[in-house]
Amino acid sequence: MAHKHENHSVEENFEFSSELKRKLIIAAIIGVALVGIGAFLINAGIWGPGGFQGAHEAGHAAAGHATEHGASGESHEEGSLMNRIIANLWMNSVYFLGISLVGVFFLSYNYVAKAGWYTSFKRIPEAFPSFMVVPAAVILILFLIPSTRHIVFHWTHDGIMDPTSHHFDKIIAGKSWYLNFGFFLARILVYFVVWYYLWLQIRKYSLLEDQNNDISYYNKSRSYAKMFLIFFAVTSSTAAWDLSMSIDTHWFSTMFGWYHLASWHVAGLAAIMLSIILLKEKGYMKGVNESAIQDLGKLMFGFSIFWAYVWFSQFLLIFYANLPEETIYFEERFNGYDGRYFVPFYASLVLNFIFPLLVLMARGSKRNFTLLKLACAAILIGHWFDFYQMQMPGIAKGQGGIGLIEWGTTLTFASLFIYFVANQLSKANLYPKNHPFLEESLHHDI
Amino acid sequence: MANNKFLIGVYNDEDTILHAVSDVRGGGVNIHEVYTPYAIHGMDQALGYKRASMGVAAFLFGITGTALAFLLTFWTLGFDWPMNIGGKNFIPFPTNIPIVFELTVLLASYGMAFTFFVMEGLGPTTKPVIFDQRITDDKFVMAIDLSKNKDSEKNITEILSKSGAVEVNVKEV
Numbered sequence: 001m002a003h004k005h006e007n008h009s010v011e012e013n014f015e016f017s018s019e020l021k022r023k024l025i026i027a028a029i030i031g032v033a034l035v036g037i038g039a040f041l042i043n044a045g046i047w048g049p050g051g052f053q054g055a056h057e058a059g060h061a062a063a064g065h066a067t068e069h070g071a072s073g074e075s076h077e078e079g080s081l082m083n084r085i086i087a088n089l090w091m092n093s094v095y096f097l098g099i100s101l102v103g104v105f106f107l108s109y110n111y112v113a114k115a116g117w118y119t120s121f122k123r124i125p126e127a128f129p130s131f132m133v134v135p136a137a138v139i140l141i142l143f144l145i146p147s148t149r150h151i152v153f154h155w156t157h158d159g160i161m162d163p164t165s166h167h168f169d170k171i172i173a174g175k176s177w178y179l180n181f182g183f184f185l186a187r188i189l190v191y192f193v194v195w196y197y198l199w200l201q202i203r204k205y206s207l208l209e210d211q212n213n214d215i216s217y218y219n220k221s222r223s224y225a226k227m228f229l230i231f232f233a234v235t236s237s238t239a240a241w242d243l244s245m246s247i248d249t250h251w252f253s254t255m256f257g258w259y260h261l262a263s264w265h266v267a268g269l270a271a272i273m274l275s276i277i278l279l280k281e282k283g284y285m286k287g288v289n290e291s292a293i294q295d296l297g298k299l300m301f302g303f304s305i306f307w308a309y310v311w312f313s314q315f316l317l318i319f320y321a322n323l324p325e326e327t328i329y330f331e332e333r334f335n336g337y338d339g340r341y342f343v344p345f346y347a348s349l350v351l352n353f354i355f356p357l358l359v360l361m362a363r364g365s366k367r368n369f370t371l372l373k374l375a376c377a378a379i380l381i382g383h384w385f386d387f388y389q390m391q392m393p394g395i396a397k398g399q400g401g402i403g404l405i406e407w408g409t410t411l412t413f414a415s416l417f418i419y420f421v422a423n424q425l426s427k428a429n430l431y432p433k434n435h436p437f438l439e440e441s442l443h444h445d446i
Numbered sequence: 447m448a449n450n451k452f453l454i455g456v457y458n459d460e461d462t463i464l465h466a467v468s469d470v471r472g473g474g475v476n477i478h479e480v481y482t483p484y485a486i487h488g489m490d491q492a493l494g495y496k497r498a499s500m501g502v503a504a505f506l507f508g509i510t511g512t513a514l515a516f517l518l519t520f521w522t523l524g525f526d527w528p529m530n531i532g533g534k535n536f537i538p539f540p541t542n543i544p545i546v547f548e549l550t551v552l553l554a555s556y557g558m559a560f561t562f563f564v565m566e567g568l569g570p571t572t573k574p575v576i577f578d579q580r581i582t583d584d585k586f587v588m589a590i591d592l593s594k595n596k597d598s599e600k601n602i603t604e605i606l607s608k609s610g611a612v613e614v615n616v617k618e619v
Binding site: 315 | 487488497501505532533534538540541543544
């Protein structure tokens with residue numbers, strides 16, 4: 001290479017200390033405890049947005065659909081609080097599933113593009129998908145238990161697709177070929193299994209490459225990356241419909257798949273960036289140079305704008321057409337349920353678009369760790385709000401709020417995520433030392 | 447650039463010229479420009495160039511576009527000729543966004559292109575100076591404007607040869 005670079009050893013091991021392990025497990029337990037405390041306080045009517053007033057509101061909303069709650073004899077307070085907890089589990093599962101998944105998505109498109117710049121920090125996105133098992137398990141469990149399934153998905157209610165039943169809903173019945181128990185279960189099982197399998201293969205060849213210096217591993221990883229991209233091209237949209245859009249069963253949007261993927265993707269990029277910066281601050285990953293950081297920052301910046309673009313396209317179509325069955329979606333978020341989803345809705349817009357747009361625009365800020373961390377935090381929190389406003393109004397209805405339950409669930413998911421990723425990172429060398437593009441990446445210069 | 451005398455150092459590869467740039471500048475010689483068949487990493491730093499503030503220009507042009515687009519849509523649809531479209535407000539903010547977006551991009555890109563032309567002194571009548579035909583092929587060329595250097599022609603020639611130039615030519619433009 002033309003000019004001097006510091007030479008770093010490509011042998012580096014991340015040590016997952018027992019202290020960090022303990023802290024993460026304690027944080028996860030605190031999260032669960034917070035949910036318990038939050039639920040207790042709301043139930044006792046002592047503290048928390050929502051409370052009894054929210055439960056009353058939920059009763060109103062439910063009355064229109066004549067749900068099974070009244071018949072089953074559950075009190076509204078309990079049932080509604082359950083809605084909120086289930087909604088939190090579901091939205092955090094979908095959110096963290098996306099971040100994990102973006103790890104393998106990021107690797108795949110870079111493999112297919114034969115990109116070299118990202119190689120120095122390739123092990124970080126490679127570690128992300130190991131967490132996929134947790135959200136996948138939560139989603140499967142919530143779907144398999146009938147009572148929680150009914151809370152999440154309106155379309156699973158008994159008799160809703162049966163013309164003779166008084167619960168019959170013609171519009172939902174029209175979607176029964178796609179939204180039925182067997183097909184839905186098969187779909188989400190296929191997503192999880194194939195996504196995870198393809199990641200395992202890419203990971204396997206990446207680790208084998210560390211032991212034997214052979215280009216064939218790179219080529220094999222590339223084939224699996226191609227398969228993943230083809231599979232993900234379809235399943236990213238269908239998963240968005242299944243996991244998020246079918247919550248509001250009547251409503252649909254043709255932009256939703258892209259919008260959902262954009263949200264997942266940019267949150268994943270921010271998580272990758274944050275991991276690199278945190279590792280760098282602990283003295284690891286010195287080989288990841290400023291240019292690589294800046295390039296990743298550009299992706300964060302660009303895909304924040306992309307997210308806003310898709311978000312707005314969806315909004316504009318609905319705003320302009322002004323069809324009641326479509327505008328109900330935004331009406332619920334602007335004014336519905338005492339306007340409790342108004343703030344998260346706009347928080348998502350500000351944190352995901354305006355803030356990253358202004359903070360990440362300049363070249364210098366994409367090389368400044370403080371600003372990058374700020375932007376990462378804004379994007380991660382912002383997209384959490386994005387999933388919150390996608391799923392909460394449909395599941396938690398009038399019980400939604402932001403309080404101990406939300407903080408607790410998110411804390412548990414986040415600490416488990418860090419645990420899984422750190423565990424996976426500690427299993428291999430931090431640099432893919434025989435990757436054909438590693439040298440190029442270490443000297444990346446823009 | 448009427449009748450300026452230039453010294454042209456011709457080099458065989460990128461490593462040599464990159465080091466030569468530092469040597470020649472270290473010898474107190476002002477370099478007019480370096481011409482290479484392809485971009486060389488680190489050449490900007492070696493030549494001591496500051497980063498062009500193109501981004502600032504882009505931002506200012508872009509924000510002008512945003513403002514103009516808002517002005518245009520608000521004035522035409524809201525004041526000059528208010529029209530009732532689907533019962534919406536006379537100034538429906540979301541419907542203006544595509545126009546705002548497009549005009550922002552348009553002004554930012556055109557503005558940047560014209561800024562570039564002005565900054566580089568390029569225009570329809572500009573006659574490019576080719577110091578050596580071989581820069582489009584396999585040679586790396588360093589041009590030194592003698593009028594901007596106090597050092598004698600002989601001394602600079604020596605510095606160039608020492609730094610690895612395979613030939614040193616004189617060219618008047």
